[in-house]
Amino acid sequence: MKVCVLFSGGKDSTFALHWAVFKGFEILCLLTLIPKREDSWMFQHPNVEYTTYQANVMGYNLFKFNTSGEKDTELEDLYIALDFAKKLGADGIVSGALLSDYQRLNISLMCERLGLKSFTPLWRKNQEKYLLELIEDGFEFIITSISAYGFPYELIGKVISKEDAKRIISQARKFGFNPAFEGGEAETFVVNAPLFKRKLKVHGEVKRIGEENWKYIITHIH
Structure with a gap:
């Protein structure tokens, strides 16, 4: 299974990547979406521009995408990033969604539109x-x-x-x-x-x- 990982540099997306590696998935790349708004519903804002350093010390390619951070239009920005992943040859997307129905549902819907599988290994963990x-x-x-x-x-x-x-x-x-x-x-x-x-x-x-x-x-x- 070839996957790309939505990566913010925080603990959840890093653990999701860790899970994917130990499940034997082939990691094609990491995807970081950088919101213009601090109050984005979908994406982490603080210090996400520094994910490049994390990708470098792990040895993964990372691609960054800007997003408006607006509640509706940021979903289309997500679609663009996931479409890029599909064109790279990804079969699925891994994310660190933990408890947010909004995040998990929208990632799943975007994946469904593109024929990708969505993996959320942290979902509903204690x-x-x-x-x-x-x-x-x-x-x-x-x-x-x-x-x-x-x-x-x-x-x-x-x-x-x-x-x-x-x-x-x-x-x-x-x-x-x-x-x-x-x-x-x-x-x-x-x-x-x-x-x-x-x-x-x-x-x-x-x-x-x-x-x-x-x-x-x-x-x-x-």
């Missing part, structure tokens, strides 16, 4: 167990944005340890946000994973945007 399993399996990621009341904001820009993950889970139970961040409570950027040949070292700056809204702006990667 959110708490998944966060801990990621760290246990060697995924290292930093928090690049926070927008949830009760989320421990001092973790932004930090590689999340198992103890940090347990603290996030505890706060999620207390304040009611999603512990795996599927509701946009936080965004992540992977700096090391089993498929990485080298670890990425990331430098950046923290900005407070609002009362419960923090962002980590990556300024340099090596």
Whole structure:
């Protein structure tokens, strides 16, 4: 099975890629869609332009596509990217959709229009167990944005340890946000994973945007 992977650089799309490799799929390329709007319904916004570095240390070709980020028109942008994948010879698309019906349904519909299979290996996984399993399996990621009341904001820009993950889970139970961040409570950027040949070292700056809204702006990667 030849597949392309929708890749944002965050923990979910990186794990989906990891799953595809260990299922024996042939990875033709990674596809990154870069939204103009920060509040895109479909695509991650913070630091997605740096997926090139991740693709390089994993040894995969990556293709970037700009998207408006508008709720309806971004679906046509997705169609263009998936059509490109089909023309490369892909039989299917792998994505890191975790809990969002909107994302999973629209990816499936676009794949159906093109005669592609849609694979969502993370779908409906237990959110708490998944966060801990990621760290246990060697995924290292930093928090690049926070927008949830009760989320421990001092973790932004930090590689999340198992103890940090347990603290996030505890706060999620207390304040009611999603512990795996599927509701946009936080965004992540992977700096090391089993498929990485080298670890990425990331430098950046923290900005407070609002009362419960923090962002980590990556300024340099090596």
